[in-house]
Amino acid sequence: MSAKEVAIAAGAMAIIRRLSDPSLVPLATGAPNSALLPHRKLNALLAAEVRKRPVESTSYGSPRGSKHLRQQISRRLLTAGCSVTPEEITVTCGCVEAVTLALRATCRPGDAVAIGSPVYYTFLNAIRQLGLKLVEIPTHPGEGLDLDVLRFALRHAPVRAVVAILNFDNPLGCVMPDANKRRLVELLAADGIPLIEDDVYAELGFSAGRPTSAKAYDRAGLVLHCASVSKTLAPGYRVGWIVAGRFQAEVEALKALTNIATPSPTQLAVAEFLATGGYDRHLRGLRRVYAAQAARMRAAVARHFPPGTRISQPAGGSVLWVEMPAGVDSLDLYAEALGAGIAVVPGPLFTVGDDYRNCLRLSASAWTPRIEAAVAALGAMARGPAPPP
């Protein structure tokens, strides 16, 4: 990284650290609403599994992960259109580990990685930390990654891998239509370029059913499908997975080198929850609540923010992207909001370029009177001081 990039990354990290202060109104969080998660049931399963399997739960597992868990993930992936055997799945410590293993397996320092813009800031940091170059491709709020721009970029830059959040993108909340997913997979396969698919939000759609994954269209083993239960069950359990296709051996070697294996107790508990815990019923409830909260927050932003503000219309997930009129500076707003005890993520964190200065990401994972008041206060800050009478 250049000195300038190091300074920008350090600034972004400082902002991210401050936003995790639990005393702030949590409009910055990407975490699920813990009140909506089945802690009791999961923790009871964890205790029961540890009691039932005292040796397995305290031994090194295999780098590939618990077979029972991989069987459950394989079964669930059928609803994403993916026919994947348990042997093709590697369990990871969450989705971010899956994506970083995928980047390490497919790229070497100095390689270029294409990624949507705006995008989840952790991936920008990961890509830079790995010594890779970024090629940002605009993401359309309706249809996701702009495939025409991507095709143009591939012709002009030696892109080694593409990272994409195709289902309920963070921060835009959009879903790439199936025809585009197929086109994306075929476009990359024609040049032998791996697609690293982050599908962590796929189970959080506001309408019935689950969108297909790009992996469903993979004929060449070039799609590395990454996901976790962090957004639906327990972010602290650190249970995710990767289906790495032709990169599986390399991914498993890197996984073993990084942390030997994913901790066993949480894998066992998640496997049992997926098998017997009523996961689909839980998801239906979570999705209904998130859809209602997103609608309420959109209405509140429309009511309180300055005229000309545009708000994303997510099809799922738990965040909103707010584009304020040009001239409203989200870094100033972030600082003013912090002073008032409110956490929001300013737009510039979602790019390495100079864009999104007038944008914010708001979390809609909870809706309380305190949050409603914070949205109204943010809107007043964005409007600025009232003109003198």
Ligand SMILES: Cc1ncc(COP(=O)(O)O)c(C=O)c1O
């Ligand atoms: C797109 C995306 N991927 C991954 C993660 C984190 O996943 P995990 O906690 O499973 O590592 C997040 C969290 O905000 C996210 O937004």
